[in-house]
Amino acid sequence: MDNPRPEKNRTGWLEHLEAESWSAELIISGAAIYGSFQLPWLLTKLINYSLLNFSDDILEIMYLVFTYLTFTISILMVNFVMHFVLRSLWVGLIGLSSVFPQGINEESETFSKSYLQQLKHDFGDLRGYNEKIDRVCSIIFAFSFSFAMIFLSIAVLVLAIAGIAYLIHQLNQNIPINLVFFSILGLVLLPGILNGLLNHKKFRDKAWVQKIHYPILFKAVSRVIFHVFFEPVYYINSIFITNFKKSQYSLRVLAYMALVLPVFAVVFIQSNAIFANxxxxxxxxxxxxxxxxxxxxxxxxxxxxxxxxxxxxxxxxxxxxxxxxxxxxxxxxxxxxxxxxxxxxxxxxxxxxxxxxxxxxxxxxxxxxxxxxxxxxxxxxxxxxxxxxxxxxxxxxxxxxxxxxxxxxxxxxxxxxxxxxxxxxxxxxxxxxxx
Structure with missing residues (x-):
């Protein structure tokens, strides 16, 4: 039997891969910008087809699907542009560091000694600034895919429930599609609401809560909601949530959504999705x-x-x-x-x-x-x-x-x-x- 590779070598390989990942990120991000800017056109085609071929009760449900798909597209567009700009800046700073490795020259006579010391204190050396931008780029890259997968998962879930509701309505025309749809959607979302409530410090350490909290209310139900995207969505988000303070993470998400919303509004209006209402x-x-x-x-x-x-x-x-x-x-x-x-x-x-x-x-x-x-x-x-x-x-x-x-x-x-x-x-x- 072959001996397993030593842990040291495996760690070195991972560190080398992490160090060189920027080039792959830049290529993927550039291609993704082009691809994501084609998505609004495809979304409009889908919406136009739906508006011409579906009745009001189905369009009311499709309105939710269009909303989540528009959020997915908007997130990809914003994130990949941000990532490409910041990663390009990072590459430029790498080149600059080869010319001026010391960064800010504290021996310069352009400013006073005190001014230069304060400048150096606020911005640090060039290597530290590069590392900061590199971390931001890596976070944006993971964050973009995570949020895009969340909204795409919900859109697929809504579409699947709509299909079930339509089949039930066809079997019994007296049952409204909307009633069936929102009833099923409520049953799917209810465990998620309970999961959030039971995570409160008042309940989460109780024995009966621990028996159902993770294995049933979280793991089982989340697999239904996020299906094929369950592992990457929750792994990435768990890393963010457990490494940032709750208030800090919430504020960053809100600030990010405020950045995405203007793009969402433009894509949503131009796509004709509003006509589903x-x-x-x-x-x-x-x-x-x-x-x-x-x-x-x-x-x-x-x-x-x-x-x-x-x-x-x-x-x-x-x-x-x-x-x-x-x-x-x-x-x-x-x-x-x-x-x-x-x-x-x-x-x-x-x-x-x-x-x-x-x-x-x-x-x-x-x-x-x-x-x-x-x-x-x-x-x-x-x-x-x-x-x-x-x-x-x-x-x-x-x-x-x-x-x-x-x-x-x-x-x-x-x-x-x-x-x-x-x-x-x-x-x-x-x-x-x-x-």
Whole structure:
């Protein structure tokens, strides 16, 4: 049997690896900055797909998923930029130390002797300053992955519970998805709350607490919450928590989150995640007294999600204009709730029932949308259409010139989508000229 490697050699190898780890950190951090700045684009794609294909009850749950994913991305972006900047500074200081190994020159005549001594006392030698930056870089690198894994774990957990809630709802339509979801989530989080309470000095040394505190309330439940990330998350965080004072660690976390929150806000708003909130969706761009770029196709960005009725431009010339009425799944669900679903006719073939179903759906859509042009009701012919921007499904119709007047016009649209008994409204002002 081979003899195990001596402890001294193993320790020396580890120390050498730690000393040389900065180069790997710098390479990984640089690549991670590039990768993390691509993540908001992928998040937006995921959110746009969800907004078009999920109903309100599912989107309410997905809103939590989007929030935690946005935190994960924001943490990675902030941490890797901070780490790269500080590690680059550290490399620069290493080079500087080879030129000026003594650091601050106390023999300089630039300042008084007292001034130089105080300067040296506050900043120390160059080696000590380098070591300080090196420690900060190493902490940031571990901290970034730890917090990112925490938020990613919670997002995956929420998504898994949402899937279970959806399956239960499919088995029994009378049970609301949200009720099932929050009930399961509460059961999962309850042991974590108890774990925090039992860690109080008043309880933690009691025999019955010690039997359940670590093995059940901590280890077993945490494996469910953090699943594949359990070991790295708790190992890294336990190192931080046990090596910093509780108040010191809490203040650093709060200060760090204050740094992350502005980035989170920007990523969250640009990703369209806010539209998962039905109140925001209901009230967005619904004022009569202003123009919204989202209502005009020539002002839309490439692949921009619409979710609002649109016309070609704020200035219309010619014989009339097209009007696009989007119908995301949240509104389609409302349509079926109000008008029911098409029932197949047993006397018809499958293809004939398909045609009848499409005709029925088109008829119900005509009832679902109430349209007025300059205060006069207009009942147009609707055609199914997928908009080129985000392949968003809805209906395309035409507003003839006979309904328009020279100068300012307003198209008013009301759908049966409701929040607190109020129907969703939209105003599309435009200027028209028949020349």
């Amino acid at each position: 039905k109140d925001y969706y209901f009230n967005y761009a619904n004022r009569e007294d202003r123009f919204y770029p989202i209502h005009y196709e020539d002002q839309l960005g490439e692949s921009q999600l619409i979710q609002n009725p649109t016309i070609p431009s704020v200035q219309i010339e010619g014989s009339g204009l097209n009007l696009f009425l989007p119908l995301p799944m949240r509104e389609e669900t409302r349509l079926y709730q109000k008008y029911g679903a098409y029932s197949n006719d047993p006397q018809l073939s499958a293809s004939e029932n398909t045609l009848q179903s499409r005709a029925w759906f088109k008829e119900q859509a005509g009832k679902y949308f109430h349209i007025e042009v300059n205060g006069k009701k207009y009942t147009p012919s609707l055609r199914g259409y997928n908009h080129r921007n985000a392949y968003e499904y809805g209906f395309l119709t035409f507003i003839p010139a006979s309904l328009c007047k020279e100068g300012e016009n307003v198209i008013y649209i009301q759908s049966e989508y409701q929040v607190e008994g109020k129907k969703r409204e939209c105003y599309l002002p435009f200027w028209y000229s028949n020349r």
